[in-house]
Amino acid sequence: MLGQLEADAILQDDTARPHRARIIENFLQAHGVANGVERMQWPAVSPDLTPIENLWDQLRRAARKRLTSETTLAQLRQILIQEWNTIPQDRVRRLVSSMRRRCQAVVGTYGVQLAKGNFERPNLFS
Secondary structure, eight states, X not given: OGGGOOTTOEEEOOOOXXXXXXXXXXXXXXXXXXXXXXXXXXXXSOTTTOHHHHHHHHHHXXXXXXXXXXXXXXXXXXXXXXXXXXXXXXXXXHHHHTHHHHHHHHHHHHHHHHHTTOOSOOOTTO
């Protein structure tokens, strides 16, 4: 998939340190993404802007219900796969289709900070 990106593609990833680690940069470069593909600036761990964060949370909560102190790494892997496969595609579609509304709401609320590239949310209670 990554090798199929067109030259004018924009890669949307958040700016979380793990996503900018050397191993990730090497992987992207090996797959031809680092050269000529713009990387959009995006706030890290922002469930209001990144629908996958909502799915990760749903997956975490569902898997946590099934974990015990005896759960092995192999069992955890199976639990995660099983729980991921139970997420309805309609939920995924709803999250994706909500992006326009989400982005408009965030820009409406934090527009000045976003325009300046400042992804820190203002303290609304100070």
